[in-house]
Amino acid sequence: MTDMFKTAAQNATKAMREVFSATPLMRNDHLSEKYGADIWLKREDLSPVRSYKLRGAFNAMRKVIPEKTVFVCASAGNHAQGVAFMCSHFGVKGVIFMPVTTPQQKIQKTKMFGGAQVEVRLVGDYFDKTLTAAQEFCTAEGAHFLSPFDDDDVIEGQASVAVEIEEQLGRVPDHIILPVGGGGLSSGIYSYFGKSCDYTFVEPKGAPSLAGALAKGMPVDVSPINSFVDGAAVAKIGQRNFECLKDVDPKDVIDLAEDRICVTIIEMLNVEGIVLEPAGALSIEALGEVADQIKGKTVICVASGGNFDFERLPEVKERAQRYSGVKKYFILRMPQRPGALKEFLNILGPDDDICRFEYLKKSARNFGSVLIGIETRSPDSFAPFLSQLNEAGFTYTDITNDETLAQFVL
Structure with a gap:
């Protein structure tokens, strides 16, 4: 990008200091040790509104006040x-x-x-x-409409994240991992640093707007989308944003399953005490996808937001457990005879816990269908459990990853 854009982004950053302080750039020892790299988190979850969005809003508004x-x-x-x-x-x-x-x-x-x-x-x-x-x-x-991302002044404002990273680190990092939704944050940072570092752009699997645009050479609607990662679940990347990102190598764009992102939310909460929304966890979970590329390098993960509604925590925990393989659901065909349930219970291991048990057909004479949820400490525990089920002659169907059926029974 031009020097003019960099200067404008720097000026916008200086103006922001009258309103709020720079968000911290914090080295994370846990992640650095885990991936063998020097990993830093740009904590946009610690802004006054717990996301980077006030940056673009500030810059776009200051440009038109007092006319608007x-x-x-x-x-x-x-x-x-x-x-x-x-x-x-x-x-x-x-x-x-x-x-x-x-x-x-x-x-x-x-x-x-x-x-x-x-x-x-x-x-x-x-x-x-x-x-x-x-x-x-x-x-x-x-009135003046404020676009969330498809606006030159908004892009310039979001680039202030890059300005702060360079100031706080003292140089351009080796690698930046960016979440992508409509493209406001990613286009701003990419426009500021240009080709001076490596990038990984991360999208939720259910809303791959940048990947879709790169494949077609223009913004395209990728509906229907999965709205779970609500901060990045955008059906169509912005036109101005794509103009900034159109030369990105498609190999540098990855997507992550929504359930997988939940694993990072739980890990960061339990290990680091950091509260992240799903979009805010995208860049951190992506570390596992680029582990070989980043060893020994200085890596910035932009934690884009922390507006997490704790009423969603049970759902996030459930998704994380299912993805990591420590929780599974089955439809079990249970013989309607004395001792059948006891026989089944004896198959369970010492670390296996029944978290759901519900008869689905209570009027069956010979067999009854049972919805059963099993939670264990390690995914490896399921192999011997299922083997014993087969030996005992129980008929079952694993519905853990059957999204259609799960909507009705889980």
Whole structure:
């Protein structure tokens, strides 16, 4: 990218210091030892709104104030909170459109950050209707629409993450791992550092917007998407963002299964006491995919956000256990005779725990179908367990990874 962009990003970063401090760049000993590299976390989860989104909002707003005094966005998450925070800072009006289905926790946090300056409007069950309503309001009221990523000033603002990394590390790192959704953060950092370092771009498996765009040579809609990694679950990368990223080598773009990301969320919470949202954990989980490339190198993982609703913790733990193989679900055909259940229970090992047991067909005369969940300490425990089941003549079906069936019975 041009020197002009770097200078603009540096100027934006200096202006931000009037509003909030630089987020920490912290070496992580646990990850460094695990992967044999010098691994640092850029802690965007420690910004005032627990994500990097306020950077782009700040830069885009400061460019048009005082000509514009009413700002509008459509968001159900971090972008809404970043815009709200900056509306309060600048003393301008913000109208934030959110889907009716948005969790109350996110609505309340947006209102908290915006205070009297922000009005929240709940419109539509799905985001496309919310976005349409926001854009129609902008046209009618002459307000300024703040895109979450497809905006030159937003990209420039997100590049401040790169400016801080260079200042805090004292040099350009060897390798940067970036989460990708709409492309605001990744295009900003990539535009700032250019070819001076190596990159890994990480997307959730259920929303590969950058990979899809690189394959077609233009932004494409990859719907339907999996919205679990809500901070990066975008169906179509931004046009401006793709212009910045179109020369990325497709080999440097990877995707990660949603359940796999949950393993990192739990690990970082239990081992490091760091609370990350699914999108914030993407770059850290990706370390396992590039372990051979990064040995001995200085690596930056951008932890993009920590807006995690702890009501989701049971689901995240469940997904992590299923992915790591320590929890499985079976439909078991149980003979309806005395002693059959006891026979089954005797097969369980000392580390095996029944976490779910439910008869699905209670009226069967000879056999009954049982939904059973087994949790154990090691995935290796299932091999002897299943072997004994087979020897005892039990018929079963492993439904752990059957997403369609799991929607109805798990």
